Amino acid sequence: MLSSHGPWSGRFGVKLSDLATLPVSSQFVLLKNFTMKFRIRAARETDCIDIQRMIMELAVYEKMADQVKISHEELQRDGFGPNPFYQCFIAEVPEELKSEEGKGVGKALMASVARVCVEQQCVRLQFSVLDWNKASLDFYMSKGAEDLTMEEGWHVLRFRDAALKKLADEAP
Template identity: 40%
Template sequence: MSTVVRTAVETDCQGILDLIMELAVYEKMEDQVKMKVETLRDDGFGADKYFQCNVAENQENGTSKLIGYVLYYYIYSTWEGKCLYMEDLYVSPEYRGRGVGSKLMGSVCKVAIEKKCARVHFAVLGWNKPSIDYYKRQGAVDLTDVEDWHLFRLTGSAIEKMAAKCDAV
């Protein structure tokens, strides 16, 4: 097996979406995925790029197949400046344990170094002990344990309700 990690191109969008669905099944959240290939194309390869993505491609017997991806984007720390947020890191189950995830994560860390980013942030589901253990072995710090940070989210009507407060000012 020969695995190459490379920058994703627009024609990878269907393969990336297939991997996103695999990840959602693994996380027991497949009913929450609303992503479409067109949205990935527009948001990652259109005029305004909202994310970057690297893919792991298995090349075997003259064929190639996407077997993993890492999707990330830039965020900003008011204390330290530029940072990266790693939204997803996923490798298909049959290719795990072969260093593919480390290559993908390494590709994001390489970008962080090149762009002089102070941090790489990411979130892991609490039940996903294999991933938590992996990230800790790589030197990652669990901010919930160490600094008592909690991750929050606004969606739908909560976003609308808060946006309305802006009009009231």
């Protein structure tokens, strides 16, 4: 999911300052180096129930289910309205592959996001990974990602709920 803000920003997000508005394409992404029987395509508004479900599944995996506050209606509004906040890819995977890891689906999704970034002349692709998720860290590092925590000492910060409202109240 490419996003500029919202509860999903950072997760495969591209910073808004680094890109122009991304056009939402309904065409399938064709990947030369992947031979598995799955397709990567741009999300449609009708996918939002499944997108919300997958956000929750990821949050459960990350032990952060209590932090998910977005509904499929908000995903529809924010992703498919006149000024979309995000662009999302969907992997259509045959039932027999759904329970198997290492079949190239994640790699294909990441490559699809990278392709859009390159096509839109983005200067970087930036996202977050939990420190205990070694498999994901190893995967991204094997693809050439840089760990800014280790290399540059960056910390990811956020304002939410009461702290965000309090800060907003300080605006002139």
